[in-house]
Amino acid sequence: MNRVIHALVFTFALLPVAAFAQSLKDPATLKEQAPATYNVRLDTSAGPVVIRVTRDWAPLGADRFYNLVKNGFYDGARFFRVLSGFMAQVGMNGDPAVQKVWSRANFNDDPVKGSNKRGFVTFAKTGAPNSRSTQFFINFGDNSFLDKQGFAPFGEVVEGMAAIDKLHSYGKENVPDQGRIINEGNAYLQKDYPRLDFIKKATIEK
DSSP states (O other), rough: OOOHHHHHHHHHHHHHHHHHHHTOOOOEEEEOOOOOOEEEEEEEEEEEEEEEEEEOOHHHHHHHHHHHHTTTTTTTTTTOOTTTTTTTEOOOSSSSHHHHHTTTOOOOOOOOOSSOOTTHHHHHHSSSTTTSSOOEEEEEEEOGGGGGTTEEEEEEEEEEHHHHHOHHHHHHOOOHHHHHHHTTTTHOOOOOOTOOBBEEEEEEOO
């Protein structure tokens, strides 16, 4: 009987993780609207960071970030592009099976209402319209020149900017290959870029 009870407890304990894993493979199901404001705590290898998100600044970005954090997408993600004086970029899932799906799950642009000043948080994008997916960056300095390029901040670091300042950088000329991250995940980064800092866990603060 004790073995049966233990097995049941173990099975139930795994259910939330399994549910998260399944939902992360189906981006279309993660469409919950975010609160007007909410805080996200990033427990990083460099220290804790709190981001306050204001939905009115960039509603679509705030909603995407909320759903990804709530479903564990950023847990284990590496700050793979840290450029001194510019920004720290993160947001590629370490599991290739998950990242390949989300790399194709772009969402529409938001009008730029805020500015990319120090500590402000913004989704990364290419030069093409509506090309945001999961990657975001935290500005080290005043990068307001990005505003005219369509980069819409959705949040601001309100605690722990000192931890962001400490993130390890391999330099501008030695940034990991994003194609390899998509195909090989954290295994590639751990092997070739072992000193990268990372998000241990991202959570919505109550």
